[in-house]
Amino acid sequence: MTYAFPLGHARLTALPSGALHWPDERLLCVSDLHFGKSERLARRGGALLPPYETRATLLRLEADLDATGARAVICLGDSFDDLAAAEGLDETDRLWLLRLMAGRDWVWIEGNHDAGPTDLGGSHLAELHRAGLAFRHVGGGAGPEVSGHYHPKARLAGKAHRAFLLDENRLVLPAYGTFTGGLWCDDPALQALMGPGALAIVTTPTRCLPIPMPRRP
Template sequence: MHHALFFHGETLHLMPNGALFWPARKLLTVSDLHLGKSERLARRGGTLLPPYETLATLEKLDRDLEATGAETVICLGDSFDDLAAFDRIEDSARLWLARLMAGRDWTWITGNHDPGPIEIGGTHRAEVHLAPFTFRHIAKPQETAEISGHYHPKARLAGQSRPCFLADAQRLILPAYGVYTGGLRSHDATLTALMDRDALAILTGPRALAIPMPR
């Protein structure tokens, strides 16, 4: 039920859960997991949320890894809700994450919530170049063949707001993959300035659904 996007000579699968799969590379990309968000909010005196989002997000990721058979994973930043989040997540989540990482080439791209090193396996980079694409956390104007996250885009269809991918000829922005993450409407000036007039919004849900990007 994915949406197949032909982007700079490569076919990419935009998946209903918000992950991006590149079949030719057996590569799965996800953005903005924000693991540990409920703990961070409680620690800093914010809104109290049920402390289940980390396991729910890892369950989503487990399903997508199993469905695709991905051998390489790139997490596009803000994987943890802050620098202390990994140290405070429950042991069951640590073990689950370690199992998902085992045997896979795993890269953590740093984001604005997790800018420093964390004590976890995998490779840590500011951005990744895999021809023809550049993977980074925040989109840069004037870049081409760019895949990024950060903005948590959402779009509304039939009165319902859904996380979505945004795609035009130059760039692809992924939705937030983590449970409990908010979002930025596609008609926000920040996103309309980044995306071309003919951009698509590919909505997540039971199936990935492409519509003209609402402005």
């Protein structure tokens, strides 16, 4: 079950995967893929994670592209865990990603982890304005805007779930990548960003559930 809502003049749909679908533009938007996270942590002597996280993310992305028929894709920054991770993608994963990009208008928005172009093709922009919406990595600019960066999450029935955050002027996407973690919705940074009456659109494997955005007393 998806959740449809307006932002500005656009009619958008949140998907349980954490992707955003804009049917009128045949567009899919995802944020914080963090491809290569396990490789980057191992390279820098950090925690060891199972090395399949890029493949798991690509599998979800391919399913969303097939389901929506999207011909344009916006990746809202931190698509790679760092630029070295982009260069060091496993060849199988690299070819898989290139196949998904083929024939689509693909935009990489710069993030704080990957603030520079890669050699994968597509367009590399600091931010993008399309049909009245601004797409950027970190929210807080002129709206209406769609952003990422914070990896918001919320509790539902005592369990943590990734969540979209929505108010009258902005939408914050959850992290799409595997093993990306998250920031609780009542964190001061998100409390300051989102306006009164904001919703948390909580995602589970099968549905999106809108609830009032949790706030600290």
